Amino acid sequence: MYLVTAEEMREMDRRTIEEFGIPGRVLMENAGRGATDILCSHVQDIRTQRVGVACGKGNNGGDGFVIARCLAERGVHVVAYLLCKTGDLTGDAKANLNLVQKMGLPLVEITDKESLREHQHAMQGFGVWVDAILGTGLSTPVRGLYGEVIQIINDSNAFVFAVDIASGLFADSGRCGLCIQADATATFGFAKVGHMVMPGSGLTGKLHVVDIGIPKSIAKAVGAAHRLISPQLLGPALDRPKHIHKGDLGRLLVIAGSPGKTGAAAMASMSAMRAGAGLVTLAAPQSLCPVLEGLVIEAMTTPLAETQSGEIALSAREAVKMLLAGKSALAIGPGLGTHEETGRLIQALLLECPVPMVADADALNLIAQNPTLLKRAPSPVILTPHPGEMARLTGLSTNEIQENRTEVAREFALKNQVHVVLKGANTVVAHPDGLVCINPTGNPGMASGGMGDVLTGLIGAFLAQGLGPERSARLGVFVHGAAADLIAENIAPAGYLATDVMSMVPKALAGVWKNA
Numbered sequence: 001m002y003l004v005t006a007e008e009m010r011e012m013d014r015r016t017i018e019e020f021g022i023p024g025r026v027l028m029e030n031a032g033r034g035a036t037d038i039l040c041s042h043v044q045d046i047r048t049q050r051v052g053v054a055c056g057k058g059n060n061g062g063d064g065f066v067i068a069r070c071l072a073e074r075g076v077h078v079v080a081y082l083l084c085k086t087g088d089l090t091g092d093a094k095a096n097l098n099l100v101q102k103m104g105l106p107l108v109e110i111t112d113k114e115s116l117r118e119h120q121h122a123m124q125g126f127g128v129w130v131d132a133i134l135g136t137g138l139s140t141p142v143r144g145l146y147g148e149v150i151q152i153i154n155d156s157n158a159f160v161f162a163v164d165i166a167s168g169l170f171a172d173s174g175r176c177g178l179c180i181q182a183d184a185t186a187t188f189g190f191a192k193v194g195h196m197v198m199p200g201s202g203l204t205g206k207l208h209v210v211d212i213g214i215p216k217s218i219a220k221a222v223g224a225a226h227r228l229i230s231p232q233l234l235g236p237a238l239d240r241p242k243h244i245h246k247g248d249l250g251r252l253l254v255i256a257g258s259p260g261k262t263g264a265a266a267m268a269s270m271s272a273m274r275a276g277a278g279l280v281t282l283a284a285p286q287s288l289c290p291v292l293e294g295l296v297i298e299a300m301t302t303p304l305a306e307t308q309s310g311e312i313a314l315s316a317r318e319a320v321k322m323l324l325a326g327k328s329a330l331a332i333g334p335g336l337g338t339h340e341e342t343g344r345l346i347q348a349l350l351l352e353c354p355v356p357m358v359a360d361a362d363a364l365n366l367i368a369q370n371p372t373l374l375k376r377a378p379s380p381v382i383l384t385p386h387p388g389e390m391a392r393l394t395g396l397s398t399n400e401i402q403e404n405r406t407e408v409a410r411e412f413a414l415k416n417q418v419h420v421v422l423k424g425a426n427t428v429v430a431h432p433d434g435l436v437c438i439n440p441t442g443n444p445g446m447a448s449g450g451m452g453d454v455l456t457g458l459i460g461a462f463l464a465q466g467l468g469p470e471r472s473a474r475l476g477v478f479v480h481g482a483a484a485d486l487i488a489e490n491i492a493p494a495g496y497l498a499t500d501v502m503s504m505v506p507k508a509l510a511g512v513w514k515n516a
């Protein structure tokens with residue numbers, strides 16, 4: 001599914017009007033009518049409710065007037081609030097305000113704090129609020145009169161229905177200051193990036209997309225730099241003919257583990273098997289192998305030379321090269337430690353790895369010492385940083401990253417020609433061609449140790465099975481979240497373990513393939 005920015009949406013809008021001759025007025029009418037249908041499907045007893053429609057001065061407000069008209073025609077008790085002077089309105093929005101006036105619908109003009117005080121009590125009494133204050137035209141965080149109205153609506157017990165996007169939410173980033181907390185949103189043409197990225201995804205409520213008549217050819221010509229990850233985007237199931245054997249299903253090398261971090265190595269390896277990898281070899285510091293053999297049964301273990309403190313030593317380089325010769329992918333990093341020798345080994349590996357790799361955890365911290373090497377990697381590289389690791393890779397603060405997750409991931413992927421999986425709520429997958437995909441699966445119960453190790457194993461397994469870095473990264477994050485969602489929905493929302501998620505992967509993966 002396309003996710004659009006405000007600019008892409010404006011361009012689609014403009015070209016629909018100019019190249020197809022569909023007037024803006026028609027688009028607004030379609031938007032308002034479609035939104036009304038959705039609102040009525042949410043609030044079935046809407047005729048018994050009092051509905052307030054808060055309209056700003058732009059086209060979002062214009063949509064609000066269409067909705068007010070449509071509701072009134074359906075016999076709903078509706079009051080429209082115009083949050084500026086009538087003279088401030090122009091174009092299609094003004095035309096629809098005129099219609100509301102012509103129909104004699106209740107219309108209240110609130111232009112300043114004094115008039116707001118006058119009407120505040122009445123405004124607190126609505127059962128439903130339609131938020132048509134600001135849409136994709138938001139340019140600065142909300143303050144002043146709009147902010148006070150947003151506060152009144154949020155503090156009421158009303159069902160809050162956002163038109164296009166919750167007012168105050170930036171369509172491109174999912175960021176906001178003061179913002180409407182919607183129970184549902186009807187958006188027009190395409191979902192916006194901000195609907196899918198936290199905190200925006202938490203302020204949107206149930207999202208509906210209304211077809212307002214933007215021709216497919218226009219949408220395609222304008223395109224969109226963001227996608228929502230869905231089973232359809234992930235493509236068809238991997239072919240498993242009857243005669244297939246394990247050697248055909250990928251050979252993954254996992255390089256992981258250091259003293260105190262054997263669990264990470266074990267989980268990455270076992271998760272890869274849960275994701276269908278045919279053969280998994282875990283290469284780890286030699287003194288840990290006896291422990292690891294007890295932890296991973298189906299995967300093989302291979303000892304590597306280690307430093308005095310037990311991390312993988314630089315002298316393991318030749319052995320790793322030999323191990324890679326027969327493999328189809330590499331997963332590196334879980335629990336690896338940050339010894340300087342291990343760092344040099346990773347830097348060497350980056351430059352000579354003959355197969356696609358996924359790098360996580362300590363591998364990222366070691367790569368962060370010299371990220372310019374990434375561009376010289378001969379094979380595709382997927383990095384799976386959490387915001388802290390992304391901060392080390394980019395030199396930005398964690399706050400700066402969280403404020404603009406999609407852009408930061410996109411820029412790093414473009415600049416270093418790697419695939420970036422920026423973890424966190426609504427994981428962002430950015431590809432080296434500039435395309436950014438956002439993951440809708442997952443839940444807060446996943447905020448516990450070991451989850452990242454499982455993800456590394458999944459992505460490694462898909463790479464090993466030949467899925468290519470784009471599909472592997474997207475499928476990995478989608479299935480990882482979907483497996484956790486199955487547990488959260490059926491067992492408990494929190495307190496489950498990374499190993500529980502790992503066990504649920506086959507079921508989640510089957511669900512993805514069924515819907516692809």
Ligand SMILES: NC(=O)C1=CN([C@@H]2O[C@H](COP(=O)(O)OP(=O)(O)OC[C@H]3O[C@@H](n4cnc5c(N)ncnc54)[C@H](O)[C@@H]3O)[C@@H](O)[C@H]2O)[C@H](O)CC1
Pocket residue numbers: 009010012013027028031056057058059060061062063133134135136137138139140141142143146163164165188189212
């Ligand atoms: N895209 C489409 O195909 C259609 C979109 N529709 C609706 O139109 C809005 C976008 O309309 P636009 O007029 O561009 O912007 P807004 O209504 O969001 O408001 C812009 C208005 O508000 C001012 N402004 C910006 N930020 C602030 C702020 N923080 N505080 C106060 N005022 C602010 C700005 O200067 C403008 O004057 C879209 O979301 C859809 O709802 C169509 O109706 C259907 C076709």
Ligand SMILES: [K+]
Pocket residue numbers: 060131132133134135162163164165166167
């Ligand atoms: K809105």
